[in-house]
Amino acid sequence: MIDIFTFEKNLEKGDLGNCYLFCGIDELLIKENIRALIKKVINPNFMDLNYMKFDGSSLESFDPVINACETLPFMSEKKVVLVYRASFFGEDKNKLSTEFKTIHSYLKNLPKHCILIFYYVFKSKRDKPGRKIYSVDKDICVVKADKVKGKQLENKVQEFFYERGKDIKKLDLRIFCSLMNENNLSIIENEVEKLCCYTYGKNIEREDMKKMFLRSGDEDIFDLVNAISDKKIKDALYMLNELMYKGYKISYILSMVERQFNLLFKIKICLEERITKEEIMKELSIKSEYGYSIMVKQSKKFTISQLKRAVVLCLNTEKRIKSLSIDEKTEMELLIINTTA
Known part of the structure; x- marks a missing residue:
């Protein structure tokens, strides 16, 4: 089993197998890597004749x-057959699961003129x-198409921006990558597209990224806890109402506030013990x-x-909400007032 970067290096060298x-x-x-492989072995003028694909699901x-x-290629040394979303490689039962031994046996004797490609997306x-x-x-x-990290991720994301005519x-690129909680390139590319649309006609600034990607439920929780820490009860209660208006349930808000205080508690202890940021x-x-720096402050x-x-107040509030028939919003408001005391 090789990783995606080893495959890319092999492709550059022309070191190709006939089944992937x-x-x-x-x-x-x-x-993207399958497209690169196809481009490497098939003349685009004969693509329709030498490239076939099947939906594995x-x-x-x-x-x-x-x-x-088994069909010979036309005017080419190779042909490519792709079976996408080949779910029969997973553990779930499906129509081709019973044929898996036959499929495996055939793969050992694949004709040399054919490159057979499967891909299976994890759930x-x-x-x-x-x-x-x-x-x-x-x-x-x-x-194995595993997580893209570090410099490799930054280079890939930079390509997304360049493709859209954005420098x-x-x-800022490093900050953008650090703000991406997901390491899925298709999701990250969508976020790049959003940012490029948001900054249409102007250069990308750090403030644009903050506005785009930190106005989430997590950021609202940051603001709520900030208001509590500054003893601004009125602001904190307003933010609670805003979160409820956005559709967040009290149970979720409470769990997020509890999580935030728990993280701050652990960070505070770590900082006192002089543990490094990393x-x-x-x-x-x-x-x-960026999120870490906010939490340290x-x-x-x-x-x-x-x-x-x-943290104890949050746990007690959670216990009261779950065990008693009381107004959840009132309990949350009392929590906010008590944590500012």
């Missing part, structure tokens, strides 16, 4: 794929290659450096005992 299985959470990254039998592979971040994928790994090239400073972010799973407005008390 791409798997991972990022469908856009998978599709709706295939009734593997026979059409075998027939396509969630927690998914990993299963036994079927590992069983074919020794016979075909399995490419972005290196530091260690704190790793320990507390804080992905955004917020934690400095409280003492450790105040934060501990705030």
Whole structure:
């Protein structure tokens, strides 16, 4: 099994196999590399004759794929057959699951004139290659499209901006990448598109990114806790009403406020023990450096005992809401008042 970057290097060198299985959470990254492979081996003038694709989620039998592979290419050394969303490589039962042994057997004897490509998209971040994928790994090239991180992510995101005629400073690019909680390139590209539309006709500024990507529920919770820490009860109650107006339930708001106070409590302790920023972010799973800096500033407005008390008040409020028939909004308002005391 190789990663996506090893595949890209092999492709540049022309080191190609004749059967690939791409798997991972990022469908856009998978599709981009498949397109690059197809472009490498097929003349665009004969694309229609030498490239066939099948929807793996709706295939009734593997026979059409075998027939396509056995057919000789036209005016070309190679032809490509793609089976996209090949769900039969997962553990779920489907129409081709019973044929998997036959499919695996055929892959060992694939004709040299054909490059057969499968791709299988994981359902969630927690998914990993299963036994079927590992069983074919020794016979075909399995490419795991894992998270793109660090400099590689920045380069990819920069390409997205360039494609849309937008330039972005290196530091701003780094900040943009740190604000992306998802590591899925298709989601990140959508966010790039939004930012480019938002800044149409002008250069991208850091303030634009803050307005675009920090006006989320998390940012509203930051503001709510900030108002509490500044003892601005009126502002805090107004923000509570705003969150409810946006459709957030009291149970969610309470859990987020509790989570925020808990994080601030842990950050406060870590800072007092002189633990480094990198260690704190790793320990507390804080992905955004910008978000971290906001929370550090917020934690400095409280003492450790105040934060501990705030967490206890949140837990008591949660217990009261779950066990008693009381007005949830009133309980949340009392929590805000008590945490500012």
